[in-house]
Amino acid sequence: SQQGEEDPQALSIQEGENATMNCSYKTSINNLQWYRQNSGRGLVHLILIRSNEREKHSGRLRVTLDTSKKSSSLLITASRAADTASYFCATDSGGSEKLVFGKGTKLTVNP
């Protein structure tokens, strides 16, 4: 079953703009991760945020986590056409290593 729900499902922006994607989940988590997938290929890990962290940065990426609202957001600043991809959040919880994925946001960055 899907734990995370991303919104929006699709997002189209111009190069240079910022893109914000949101993810909500249903149960307590250990970690939340964001992944990127280009054209239905393998997943690329972007960033991991632990349940006791509130914000994390990596290059042009900024992730926030609000455990009280069971939600996370991924911000991509100064977007580029190469950022065009699908973005998924995934959570792990309890003593399990398995990941539960959200439905994903399809981002299109227009040059």
Place this chain on the structure above:
Amino acid sequence: SAVISQKPSRDICQRGTSLTIQCQVDSQVTMMFWYRQQPGQSLTLIATANQGSEATYESGFVIDKFPISRPNLTFSTLTVSNMSPEDSSIYLCSVDRGRTTVDYTFGSGTRLTVV
């Protein structure tokens, strides 16, 4: 991060046949995970493969349809049996090599089309 070699990268198969997908990891891992991604959808966990024991299947997935082998700590196979067009999906394997924190790596995926 671990490096995973997954093959085949894609295949077109006739309905009623079976396809075996292989994943080779460059280091020993306790658990390997198999996911399915149906067209335009997110990833859904099929099963968790432990070395030396039977795989643990998620709700909606059964061993007869998706038999898994895990002969050692670096290798696993997933077979999609008696395929139908509804099995057309991307199948991905994954491992968590983290010790103090999670460290997931995914294979490049197998794009399966059943005709």
